[in-house]
Amino acid sequence: MTPPDHPIRFLLVDDLEENLLALASLLKRDGLDFHTAKSGEEALELMLVHDYALALLDVQMPGMDGFELAEIMRANDRSRHIPIIFVTASTAGVSRRFRGYEAGAVDFIQKPIEADVLRSKANVFFDLYDQRRQIVAQRDELAAQRDELSALTEALQSAHRQKNRFLAVLGHELRNPIAALAAGVQLLEKREGTDAAHKIRTGMDRSLKHVTRLIEDLLDIARIEQGKISLKQERIHLQEVLAFAVETAQPAVEAGRHSLRLSITSEPIWLKADPARVAQIIGNLLG
Structure with missing residues (x-):
């Protein structure tokens, strides 16, 4: 046309x-x-x-x-x-x-x-044809708008699904470090003034940093909607990250009356990785 x-x-x-x-x-x-x-x-x-x-x-x-x-x-x-x-x-x-x-x-x-008769009859068909072209053009324009709206709707729905999955995962992962903080507070009340207090505070500080990182993830709405994970890579000691992840999951292990035994080499393992993400992976495996 x-x-x-x-x-x-x-x-x-x-x-x-x-x-x-x-x-x-x-x-x-x-x-x-x-x-x-x-x-x-x-x-x-x-x-x-x-x-x-x-x-x-x-x-x-x-x-x-x-x-x-x-x-x-x-x-x-x-x-x-x-x-x-x-x-x-x-x-x-x-x-x-x-x-x-x-x-x-x-x-x-x-x-x-007769010129007037011919013009009158021909003009009817010219006008009908022109109207038909306009209707087809409007139909095509509406179809294009409908396709754009459909694509936008799908994108919004996809972002919503990604956000829900993201929030569900992070919401679940917040439980362990918060539980570890709560357990640390209880231990401090019992052991304040002892040598163990410093170790407890150190563990609570690690848990607090981990919680802060997860909350930053929750607040990064744009990244959540895109379903993307941010990585802050640094040189990390795997055994230390593993120890923190196990420590964080320990309240849940004890609450479930489970026992956890670790077997890992004593040789230091160094990685270029995001410590929070590695801790999340280990925490999810333990969970």
């Missing part, structure tokens, strides 16, 4: 050049693009590459006449929708008119042509 801002194409078919010029002159108006053909064969070639709002066909032409051309047009998917008006110099009897309408004509124009 031709875009609405393009001219409306109109096909004139007559074997006489002077008739083509006269018809084009009678129907001339802004926004019309006249295509002319002097034979049925030439007209068919034009219809293979162009869409037309109306075809004005001379009935009496050498070789393929107007009726034969109309019948071929109606048999072709590309041209069957084109309205046809026949132009004839002879008196169109009932049988002749019947053949014309049977071939797909919407009307007959008798020569000599």
Whole structure:
């Protein structure tokens, strides 16, 4: 379909050049693009590459006449929708008119042509064609908007799902360090002033830093919606991170009346990694 801002194409078919010029002159108006053909064969070639709002066909032409051309047009998917008006110099009897309408004509124009009648009839088809183009353009625009809205809705739904998963995981992981902090507070009350107090405070400080990191994750809404994990890599001692993760999970282990035994080399293992993420991995495995 031709875009609405393009001219409306109109096909004139007559074997006489002077008739083509006269018809084009009678129907001339802004926004019309006249295509002319002097034979049925030439007209068919034009219809293979162009869409037309109306075809004005001379009935009496050498070789393929107007009726034969109309019948071929109606048999072709590309041209069957084109309205046809026949132009004839002879008196169109009932049988002749019947053949014309049977071939797909919407009307007959008798020569000599009355200019106002021809313009009035042709303008109806030009306006209908233009309205149809506008409707198709609006439909395509609405379809594009619908596709954009659908994509946006899917993106929002995906972000919402990612956020829910992210929050669920972090919410679960906050329990262990908070439980470790609570246990540390209870131990401090019992062992304040002893050598063990310093060790307890050190463990609580590690737990507090871990909780702070997880809360930062919760507050980073943009990253949550994208489902991305931030990494703060540094050189870490794996045994130390493992000890912290086990210490953090210990209250849950004891609450479940489980026992946990570790077997790990005494040789230091150094990694370039994010200590909080490694602790999360170990904590999730223990959980």
